[in-house]
Amino acid sequence: MIKSLTLFVRTVRTPNVALVQTRLASQVLPQLSATKYNVKRKEFGSVQADDVNFFKSVLSEEQVLTEESDVLPFNIDWIKNCRGQSKVVLKPKSTKQVSEILAYCNKRQLAVCPQGGNTGLVGGSVPVFDEIVLSLSLMNKIISLDEISGALVCEAGCILETLDNYVKEQNLIMPLDLGAKGSCHIGGNVSTNAGGLRLLRYGNLHGSLMGVEAVKADGTVVDCIRTLKKDNTGYHLKHLFIGSEGTLGIVTKVAVHCPVLPKAVTLGFFGVKDFDSVLKLYKSAKASLGEILSAFEMADNDSISSTVQNLKLPNPIADFPFYVLVETHGSDETHDAEKLSRFLEREMSSGLIIDGTVTSEPAKMQTIWNLRESIAGAGLLDGYVYKYDVSIPAARYYDLVPVLRQRMAGKAVKVYGYGHVGDGNIHINVTVPEYSKEATDMLEPFIFEEVSKLKGSISAEHGVGFRKPHFIHYSKDEGAISLMRELKQLMDPNGILNPYKVLPDP
Ligand SMILES: Cc1cc2nc3c(=O)[nH]c(=O)nc-3n(C[C@H](O)[C@H](O)[C@H](O)COP(=O)(O)OP(=O)(O)OC[C@H]3O[C@@H](n4cnc5c(N)ncnc54)[C@H](O)[C@@H]3O)c2cc1C
Structure with missing residues (x-):
């Protein structure tokens, strides 16, 4: 039985409390990555007192961290699996400062690990040995927003959720949404080609990113910031930086296309009996909901029970082998509600949906999304x-x-x-x-x-x-890997950008 079928217009989602709680709950210092994974340090220079003095001449004192306790959080990844040994964190405030730092590091052959919000889950954002951490956290200015085209231009260190809240004031929405939105940076999202919960509806960053500004390993600034949907002047260089995980350049600014904020948002959370029903329900949702389908997520029983047990989050429906979360983003509340109701009626009578809840109440939607988004962190408590x-x-x-x-x-x-x-x-x-x-x-x-x-x-x-x-x-086949190596060699011949990451040793 569907427990509530209340349809209201959705407002802003509140921050992900469970994400913060999970981080605080797990404070064990991980083993050093180099030891744990038996990695040999490459032949880079080591940071000396003169280097620190140079960094302090380019940046201000407080933008250069060298105290062990200040540097430690930048050495450990979100999942607490990797730990680097960096002695220095640099926090530039402008593209010019990034450029000067990189030009210097390149000459001195000092390795650099770019870091955004440090929510990455594959150990890419933290050093392995003593690479200098280049944190983009102080490059967090919003530069412009074109309400007509939806083009947002901002610095790479802006937090995704801050941007989402900002563009909402102009009736726009960020084209991506993920559980780490309260901490991850847009520059980190671009560098990882983050997908997330809205990809089904708004596509990936290769489509939404209009332009990018990046700094190459030698300090050269590549300014491809454009706010155009169409620009076929030569190679599409922005794509090189999307998903290159800090190995080809430092992303310093981005131009992102923001779609219109949906006027009506509805969320359904359903219990189903097996995975086959999940797939059948997806096929049916695509056919019935068409263009308003914005997310179709699934979680098995152990995923949901781990958030319920470990994080004490409430599950609004009973225990089921599988759960499905269906979100719609539309412009006409009545029209969307009718579509969703038809879908529900059909699939409840077909038996695909056994039980569930449908809501457009912001607080209730938040509870359901929290349950889904907290799965990523709940397991840390095991x-x-x-x-x-x-x-x-x-x-x-x-x-x-x-x-x-x-x-x-x-x-x-x-x-x-x-x-x-x-x-x-x-x-x-x-x-x-x-x-x-x-x-x-x-x-x-x-x-x-x-x-x-x-x-x-x-x-x-x-x-x-x-x-x-x-x-x-x-x-990736050998041909693709060797082209990746050639690109790396071209853009970062000394290999100082995020070494030990992405490319395998030859
Ligand atoms: C709870 C949770 C949920 C998540 N859900 C999703 C999800 O749904 N979809 C998804 O795709 N990911 C998800 N992630 C993973 C992570 O949030 C994304 O990969 C995110 O895009 C990383 O952004 P960040 O700013 O934290 O980058 P970081 O973790 O700091 O860095 C990630 C990589 O990008 C590089 N980098 C960062 N900033 C820059 C820059 N400005 N220039 C060049 N290189 C840079 C780093 O060197 C590193 O290699 C989730 C993570 C958590 C903890």
């Missing part, structure tokens, strides 16, 4: 989480979860799958009491081999980072 973010063709989307459950029986606390069904992107989490080489070896490369056999991608949206370069060949 001890340690192995996170796999893969895309797999729809028909085989959930196949790997039961396979891994069987393989990890007796070793894992939980194995669960959730994700963006509409994008073929499943997040598979394996939680264990603590990190161990034995568990790692049971999971990797097994999972990547299986994904490759299913013709999927070993990274749907989180990227390759530090954790997956040696598995990239499961998704």
Whole structure:
């Protein structure tokens, strides 16, 4: 039975409280990445007192952090898996400062690790050895917003949620939304080609990003900031920086196309009996809801129960093997409600939806979204989480979860799958009491081999980072990898930008 079918116009979503709580709850210092993964330091220079003096001459005193306690948070990643050994964090306030820092580091062969909001899940945002952390957090100015075209121009260090709140005042919406929105930067989103919850409706950043300004390893500023939908003047250079994870340049400014804020938003949260029903429901939602379908997410029982048990979040419906979350973004409340009601009636009588709740009340929608968005962090409280973010063709989307459950029986606390069904992107989490080489070896490369056999991608949206370069060949052939190496050589010949990340050692 559908418990509530109240339809109101949606307002702003409140910050993700569970994300903050989860971070505070897990404060164990991880092992050094270099030791844990047996990595050899490359032949870069080491930061000396003269280097620090130079940085202080370009930046102000407070933009150069060298105290161990100040630097420590920049050395540890969100998931608390990786720990670097950097001694210096630089916080430039302008593109000119980024350019001067890079030109100097390039000459001195000092390695640099760019960092945005540090919410990345593949260890790309933290150093491995003593790379200088270049934090974009003080480059957070909004430069312009064109209400007619929806073009937003801002610096790379703006927080996604701040931007979303800002553009809402002009009846616009950011084209992407993710659980980490309260901390992640737009520059980090671009550098990882972040997907998230609205991709189904608004597409990925290769479509939404109108322009980018970036600084190359030698300090050259590449200004491709344009607010045009169409610009076919030569190579489409902005795409080089989308998803290159800080290995080809530092993103300093972006121009993003913001769609119109939907006047009516509705959220449905349903319980279904098996994964086959999830797929059937997706097919039906696409057909019935058409252009207003903005998100179609699924979570298995263990995903939801881990947020309920570990984070004490309320589940508005009863216990089910699978859950589906359907969001609509439309411009006509009555029209959208009618469409959704028809969809519900049909699928309740067909038996695909067993129980659920539908709402447009902001507070209720927030509760449901919190439940979904907190899955990413809930597993941290089990001890340690192995996170796999893969895309797999729809028909085989959930196949790997039961396979891994069987393989990890007796070793894992939980194995669960959730994700963006509409994008073929499943997040598979394996939680264990603590990190161990034995568990790692049971999971990797097994999972990547299986994904490759299913013709999927070993990274749907989180990227390759530090954790997956040696598995990239499961998704890219040798020709593609060698072209990536050539591009890297061209743009960063000394290899100072985010070393040990993305590209495998030859
Ligand atoms: C709870 C939670 C939910 C998440 N949900 C999603 C999701 O739905 N979809 C998704 O795609 N991701 C998701 N993520 C992963 C993460 O939030 C994204 O990858 C995000 O885009 C990273 O942004 P950031 O600013 O935190 O970047 P960081 O983590 O700081 O950096 C990520 C990478 O980008 C590089 N980088 C950062 N800024 C710059 C810059 N200005 N120039 C050059 N390189 C730079 C870093 O070196 C690093 O390699 C989630 C993470 C969490 C913790």
